[in-house]
Amino acid sequence: MSTTENTRPRLRPVLVVLLVIVTIANVSALVLAVAGWSGETTYDSGLVDYAMFSVLLAVAALVGIAGAWQRRSWGPPLYFATQALGFLFLLFAAPDAIGTLTFVPLVLAGLLWFLAG
Numbered sequence: 001m002s003t004t005e006n007t008r009p010r011l012r013p014v015l016v017v018l019l020v021i022v023t024i025a026n027v028s029a030l031v032l033a034v035a036g037w038s039g040e041t042t043y044d045s046g047l048v049d050y051a052m053f054s055v056l057l058a059v060a061a062l063v064g065i066a067g068a069w070q071r072r073s074w075g076p077p078l079y080f081a082t083q084a085l086g087f088l089f090l091l092f093a094a095p096d097a098i099g100t101l102t103f104v105p106l107v108l109a110g111l112l113w114f115l116a117g
Contacts, residue, residue: 012115014115015112015115018108018115019065019069021108022065022079022108022109022112023065025105026065027062029061033055033057033058036051037054050089053089060078060082061082061086063078064077064079064082067079071116075116076116076117077113079113080109080110080112082109083106083109087106090102
């Protein structure tokens with residue numbers, strides 16, 4: 001009988017709580033983005049491209065979160081990059097929507113990158 005040593009470090013409780021929060025938030029964002037994309041394609045309002053880009057960003061963010069759960073080095077930077085790209089997209093698409101709450105995803109992504117590193 002052989003024993004193997006676990007080479008991956010354990011997730012700290014603070015990191016687990018943060019990962020649970022961003023996972024739930026991003027799954028919800030994906031559901032809302034798919035619903036919005038479906039509505040835009042149904043009514044052909046001309047915003048289909050923006051809605052599709054939102055869906056792709058949500059999927060990329062979830063890939064980054066999955067990488068963070070698996071303790072891969074590329075997970076937290078990918079998640080931060082998708083959140084930053086989403087913020088830039090918001091600046092371009094709806095600059096009037098920028099408020100204090102729009103910085104929360106960036107702060108959480110930066111915190112995740114910091115804690116996972």
